[in-house]
Amino acid sequence: MDKEKSIEILRIITGREIAYQKEVALSVQALTEDERSWIRQVVSGYDSDLISPYYFHLKNAQFERKANKENVRNELDVIRKASKKFIPQELIKLRDKKERENRGIENFEGIYIIHNLAKDIYYVGQSKGVFSRAYQHFVTNPSENSARYSHSIEWSLPEIYNDYRLGEKFNISLIPLANTSFSTLDELEYSAISAYNAFVDDGGYNRTNGNLINKGYFQNDDQENAANLILDRIKGKEIFSTLTNDKLRWRYVQSLSSELLLTSNLSFRANLVKRIKSYQKANKECNF
Template sequence: MEVIFIFFAFFSVIIVASLVAYNDYKISKLKENIRSQIKDLANNTLEITPEEFFQMRNQSFGGKGRALYANKYNFEGVYILYNVSKDLYYIGQGKQVLNRVNSHFTGKGNGDVYADYKYGDYWTIRMISLENSGFRTLNDLERHSIDTYNSYEKGYNKTRGNKSNA
């Protein structure tokens, strides 16, 4: 009887360990797929410098009192600010992404991003629209983008869940 109990206990441990390993594998594959999706989205967007961004943002549709490009084409999504000089990322979200990106490069957003920009670091900007991204919420798109670019540990995003600089 004791041998049977030991056998079943050992067998149970093996089953549980196998299920845990399989679950870890599935989670790892899911994270890998999400990272790939984020990178595909980012790679299929225009990459511009802050100077090109300002030029685009300030374009008018002609005539006095005409709307600026940024006012007409603002969108809900995520932006990826990349300090090429330091290999650091800042990921943020906004219901009006063009306004949020503008704030970081005009001193009204993340102070570290602005300081590095003003001191002459070379930057690029990518923006991902929530619409047709495959994500349901801005928070999901932003969270997975931050994870993909590791911008908590090696970037300007300081703490998880801190939206004060987003």
């Protein structure tokens, strides 16, 4: 590589970094000086000797899920038996809103349970609009040609598509959140993954246990309120839409923390990353 080309590349990289830092600075300017001062005070009050609230939540969630596993399976099996089971080809057709309207089918918030009949294994997913999401496992191989899936474990799931392409038979149950005893999609999905042994370690397709334990659990209410305040101010900024994976979210939160002059509270930063991710997922636009 010649010297002039190296200099040009360095100039481009430097220009991009300067532009990025300007965007971070704009995020900080959305906070008043009083708010910044309060956030610094709250974040600096971190006690590393305390056991993380996340640890307590994790252990409690794991205990409850194990204790309720059979009951959850029974509840969901009743709903599945009373509901239509779809084959992949039907879901692919019903991704179209007009097709659903012609058939009098409404999209809804809930989970979908994909059952590989040949292997008797499951995958559980969730969506604000299940008809807009469940079919996607059967139309493309994420590992080959979909940039949308390239940075996220939850979307990078070629195993289902590969098994479908090999001719294995599937049926899919779509379960409305409103028809269950659960209050949130995360709780329902988390419990259903366990109930159907859908986690990969149990022989299923799911690579994670769900979103319930992936949210941020802060050391105290003030730190949670500080994270929510930051999120409220940054969510409308242009840079927010570029935070499409955890690596980018981490970089942004690290830069934001430096710009805010926050102490090195890794727990707060990690939980803020999770809170941003959770917000983005919950507010992802659904093509109803």
